[in-house]
Amino acid sequence: MTTSETGTDRRQRLKALREAALHRPVAASQVSRGFNGRWTRRHWAHASLFATLGVLVAAIVPGFGPTSNVPAPAHAQRSSLALALPPLPLSRLKGHSGDSWQIVRVERGQTLGAVFEDMDLPASTMHQILEAVPGDKSVLTRLKPGTELAFDLPVSGELRTFRYDRDDSHRVELAIAGDKVTEKVTVRPTETRTVVISGKVGKSLFRSARKLGLSGNNINTLTDDIFKYDIDFNEDVGADDRFSVVVEQTWREGELLRTGPVLAATFTTGGKLHTGFRFERDGKAEYFTGDGRPLKKSFIRMPIPYARLTSNFGTRKHPVLGRTRMHKGVDYAARTGTPIMAAGDARVVSAGWQGGYGNAVVLDHGRGYSTLYGHMSRIGKIRPGQRIAQGTVIGYVGSTGMSTGPHLHYEFRVNGVHRNPLSITMPPPEPLSGNALAQFRAQTSVALARIQKVENIIYADASEPSPAARKPAKTAKTKA
Template sequence: MNTHSDIERRERLRAKREAALHRPVIARHLSDGFTGRWSRRQWAQASLFATIGMLVAAIVPGFNPQAPATVEVTRYSMALPLPPLPTARRTGQHGDSWQIVHVQRGQTLGKIFEEHGVPASTMHLLLEHPGVKPALTRLKPGTELGLDLPVNGGLRALRFDRDDSHRVELTLVGDEVRETVIERPTETRTVVISGKVGRSLYRSARKLGLTGSHVNTLTDEMFKYDIDFREDVGANDRFSVVVEQTWREGELIRTGPVLAATFTTGDKLHSGFRFERNGKPEYFTADGRSLRKSFIRMPIPYARLTSGFGTRRHPVLGTSRMHKGVDYAAGTGTPIMAAGDARVQFVGWKGGYGRAVILDHGRGYTTLYGHMSKFGNYKAGQRISQGAVIGYVGSSGMSTGPHLHYEFRVNGVHRNPLSITMPPPEPLSGAALAQFRTQTSTALERIREVENIIYADVGDESKSNERVAKKTDGAKPRPKA
């Protein structure tokens, strides 16, 4: 009995196993041990297989029954006509066939014509026209030229600026050159440019629109006697400059020289104003005193003093004697400058001084420069300006090496040029002073007005170190300053 039951039970189990083996894999796994509720493992397996199926259907278009069929798109092309060539260029009339050329460094009119296919014979024909040669044979970099070049012909016309207000147009008609002058109005504006020194005076000034020449005017002409720009100037020191700008058709074409300027170092204000005295521009203080000193103490920049004024043992003679000047050591060929405005009194060989120059500065003041290697381009009797190169360092005469022997005399008496109080230059007086005050009366007020706007709160560190303010007084005639 028990044996029969065991046989029946084994048969039932074998039948179930055979049925299970013939079922699909997924169904078999899901049904193994199924009690009417899925286990966590069965839910995870079902989700995994469902996700894989959706990814395959999305990636492989063939598995997506809703993938759209490829639609054939009909393409069409249209021939659009190009804009017609202007009649002026087709018929050889003046029109939009002008080509503008800006002269590059080293370019000549001949090179420009060659690059544009204009024959040399045409260039010579234009240069033979009166007044053309001086303007076109010395072209400066940046000069603008206009060439009228039609597509089916040679050069028809050439134009250039004769000056700021006049443009010249030369038209070629056969072998004839016809000139037309076109007036181009300009406007002059008086402008105040103000800023702080920052890291570099030169860089700050250039960013504000001043040129290198303007900066040199401040440092080498106006304030060099009163400000040491290497030691005395800080980042927060201020400068303001008055210049005149020339504008044409909305474009700045030129900025004139410095008419007035102020420089503030710490709490000290330095100011200067440009004025022509005897036809020569100079810079003066507000009360008419020249900013330029009458004499330069060192006729050689950055030279080394090797022998002072007074009694010493002569290096050549070996005797003790009075040294009536001072010696500056420098390399042979170093330029020697005139200590002040003067008339050349003597140029030539002078005993132990060797090659020497003597200058007469007037009012009893004379200077001597000895031991030169060669002279400058001046002769006795000529008038020269302070700073003019009168010769070059050498070792001529009684000398043991290249240096400059410099003497300073007052009414024929030798004085120590390092300690003597130099005479001040002649201040403006009379009619010149009155004219100066008329021309400069508003300049300082204009600078102060601009600075009051810009530096109203000098303690605000968030403000930029460099700003520019411009105030114009309209188109006014340029003052003689």
Template sequence: MPLTDHGRARKQQFHDRLGILHHRTLGHKLKERFPAAFNTQWTRRHWVHASLFATLGALVATIVPGFSAQLEPQPKLHATLPLSLPPLTVHAPTAAQPGHQWEVVQIQRGQTLGALFESMGVSTQVMHQILEQPGNREPLTRLRAGAELAFALDDDGQLHGFRFDRSPSERVELTLAGGKIHEKVLERATTTRVAVTSAEIEHSLYAAGRKAGLSPASIAVMTDEIFKYDIDFKDVQRGDRFSAVVEEVWREGERIGGGRILAASFTTGGKTYTGLRFEQDGKVGYYTPEGRPLKKSFIRMPIPYARLSSSFGARRHPVLGKMRMHKGVDYAAGTGTPIMAAGDARVQFVGQQRGYGNVVILDHGKGHTTLYAHMSRFGKVRQGQTVSQGTVIGYVGSTGLATGPHLHYEFRVNGQHRNPLSVTMPPPEPLKGPALAAFRAQVAPTLARIESMEKLLYASTGTPSGKRG
């Protein structure tokens, strides 16, 4: 039945009452969930507090970065955060300019300095500029295979830095800038160690010495200085042996060279010779364990690599054709061969004497004099000068009555001619008194080391080639 206007009015009133009841029920539920402050009518004080809390919330969101953003879910992103770190300490390279690295190269066998610079793309002009620096020419032009040089080149191949070792303890670093060279010398610490080395000769003394670790210079000291008066090294045989106490120079854990020979012994022909280094009054010499110098007062042959062409005594003169007394001996050698003083002496005469041509006479003291004739020219000696044994006093020639280049050598004792090849040479003076005491104290440790090595060698049944201790 359709509702009348009165019925529709009553129905509307019914729905209005249901809505009021629903709101009241919801209100009770909200009152249970919210604090009491929200369940009553807000006063002015409530609104002031709410405003204050809202302001504080805004300030916190402003002060703490990302606070507000974190209130909303954000997509997961990988990001790099800029951190404020202290600046890095950069160690500049030791090249001539920052950023240029050293390129180290080694001298190859047979390679010249010019070829090395050319291979590095450095001009000859720059190389000569480096060589003209004081103290550079000699070490750089005498480099051996294996020596290291360092170059600092820029991207255009221009040389800005150059480095080399001037000596075992000095490294030179050059900086090239503006056409000028600036030098810095770096000291490299070295240490000296003492070692004992021994070897038995199989093929040659030189090969055995090198195998035992001796440098060519040390081998020369042993043959040309220590034992030159007692041993003819041309007669050394297989099975002969030697021992040496040597100084070794070390740098940064590497052996870079040999030093002085402090002692040496050489066994040949069943006899052992020993030499010990000792310095007295600024002069260095080698002595026997008893303190007698190994260096003899005179050397019998004052010219190396010569052939005896005429002996002492009566003979027919090659120029005059008459029998005459030959008061000396002749050594045939090429023109210009050096002539050495036979012993320490004072120069008595320098000049020309009839058939002798250019001649030098030396006074060795105690009535001993020597004469050297037929020289092509004189050495750097003058009358009255003191010379040491082995000093070059002149050069072989054929001045005066001579048929070819040779040295005429005479030995006189109190004005009387003696045969230089057979005369008994005066022995050198041994050490005495305080000098002998100082010698014994100094060489005692060295002598003990070399004697220990010798005992080890002779006690060994094997071949002791190249032993070191």
């Protein structure tokens, strides 16, 4: 410092040195020795990072939150408030009928007593009802699955009114007041409609037919009674094959009660049309072709379905006697107890023990045809002179008589001469003739016209489908 420096100059120089010291960078070693009070950009970045980490730790780790040190609040006091309920209707208070009906549909195997027990009603009430309607006792004690029963049960729990259907057209209501039972019968008109149900087989004949309204019995009639001799429903039927069925349906108040038997049916498979018509001959319902020939064959080839042929017709060495002799029938091996069916409609000639045949049955089918069934373990519920239908179980497979194992020995005779049942041309069934044929033609012409009308609407032409018929899953049900 020179002597010529004034006081003013000295003060300005000191101020400059102080400003330079404040803006000089601070080394890490100097920070450790103390913070000089001025925040740099790095300080702010570090502070922000530590603040963010602190918030995350407080939110994630239990006990670090701001409420961890707050004492738990005391239980709040509760109070009850009475609310006014809406008043019961007047009919409920006075117990008027019709305000508390409970509908029950009878399940398979369920009895009237079981229904009353489920409804928590005493058996004495049930007996009181049965005594009041003795004419309907069989209706109530032989309940069919699906039968509808209705109970009018007021708040008191005592049965006030019981309701059931006497038949399709009459509904009965029994009002119970103490020991007195008052009966009221309501007539419910029914309507019977003859309809044509038509559709395609699709993925499943059963499913498609059920969806259109055919009953399970109707479908079984198609497959087991009408077309089973001409169509193999396991191999021959395709999704585009179609069927039409004429049935009678009984309706009541918009509800389908039941579907009657098949009156007529057509089935088209592989481009070939098959027809069947129901007609009663001698009081028995059968199915016939359009020209009056029965669809059911006179004889079935195998009295035991799916049995294994073990011995043919002809000369052979007898397995028991050990010598060569004529085998006058064919043998089918099957387990003991397998049912044996009558090959055709017949009259029972004999049923009992018959020498080497053991337990045997002989059937007379008329026109000189007869059959014999031998070696049965036991005979069915038949007796000599009885008339039986084709397919009736006449006995069960066994090994009685001269037999080395359980099987059926089956013989086919024509005018007393043994014939090979596997190769003989079976006689055709008797066709309709005379007045029966005239009645059949008059009856079937109406049904066939109804089917043709429906199929013309749906399919237009079987060989050249119209655009409407080409649409998938085309089905119809019309009132004929």
